[in-house]
Amino acid sequence: MILIIMLCDDPLPPPFDSLPDHLVAMHRLQSGQTLFRQGDRPVALFLVQRGAVALIRHTEAGRKVRLFRAKAGDTLAEASLFSESYHCDCIAGRDSILFGFDKAAVLALMASNPEFSMALVRRLSVQLQAYRRKLELLAIGSAKERVLVALADGWLSGSVIEFAGELGLSHEATYRALAHLVQQGRARKTGRGRYCAIAER
Amino acid sequence: MILIIMLCDDPLPPPFDSLPDHLVAMHRLQSGQTLFRQGDRPVALFLVQRGAVALIRHTEAGRKVRLFRAKAGDTLAEASLFSESYHCDCIAGRDSILFGFDKAAVLALMASNPEFSMALVRRLSVQLQAYRRKLELLAIGSAKERVLVALADGWLSGSVIEFAGELGLSHEATYRALAHLVQQGRARKTGRGRYCAIAER
DNA sequence: CGAAACGTTGACCGTTTTCAATTACAGTGG
């Protein structure tokens, strides 16, 4: 008798929870393994459940450019739903698990089920919002200001190291910025690796 | 007799071209004028036709944070279609023209017209793709590499100064990087403020 | 208890930013 318990059986986030099970495939990739290649005909839209995959594009100039590093919770290849071929490779950066949602099924569902479409639009809209915010954050030139804004925006929830990664700074620079802000009275230390911004004026 | 000719009568990009005219409002804003405020009930989804507007959020810490600077061609407040209030102010950064698409009408159209939904999903997907690429680009630490990748990706279309802005670099640093790349034979100068990348090996 | 990972700080060094100055065009009005 086989006893397989699906660990990490988090429910799919909307709108994917409304897809019938048989149209959802699970892909287990080992680090370095390829999910699809540039030029392949798109077969699915993917959601990273665990791990991380890199989307890498081969430019005409013979250069490899990483377009996106999708982590748990991210979807990828959305635009490929409307395209005849993937425009980049997808390679696991480490052992990963992804869900694949059949392309034709997703398109059909969009055509037949307005609720699904709306939920998808909603998801994409929220993501856009998040990316724009992040882009603006990265546009802040000074590490100190960047850290302060991110802090005030509640980005420091996990470790400072992750926080630093989100900000595009080294963790050391982040610690220094935090220390400096505290010293200037613009932030407060509330525990080990825990800080909060202080209201202005 | 009044003679008003609608200048700049570019057709709306899909999927907005399928909205009936009477549900599309045109807003002319002067620099500094407010389109909506944080907390207002969302009435529409907007498309910037000319100019630029800033989305500014007031944090609990009493700080103003710019979340996004929407330029011509950008849409904004997509997520507000699904929300009870705008979560930021929208203020014109200079004289601007925007189209407003009635929120209820957009939602209704999504519910009744699958083609519209799909076109919207498509648009959002493409934008996501673009943002992710930009985010990856900004993650490249070295100015030289960043400039090269952006160049190979065809980002230098206008002035080098704009280009530099997109890259999050000073224009001087950008010029220096370009000069250096040319000198290394990794790029070629094709005219005043005009360059192109050279294929590797 | 010891390993492992995070937190924190200091020092050194290469890069970028900034400030300044110069050159090259493009458009405007003689």
Added chain:
DNA sequence: CCACTGTAATTGAAAACGGTCAACGTTTCG
């Protein structure tokens, strides 16, 4: 067609900044 003016393109030099390396304290967990 030329001087005039404003903006873009470049380049140089000094100063500020963030990355990297290194060392050490702290907390967690088996």
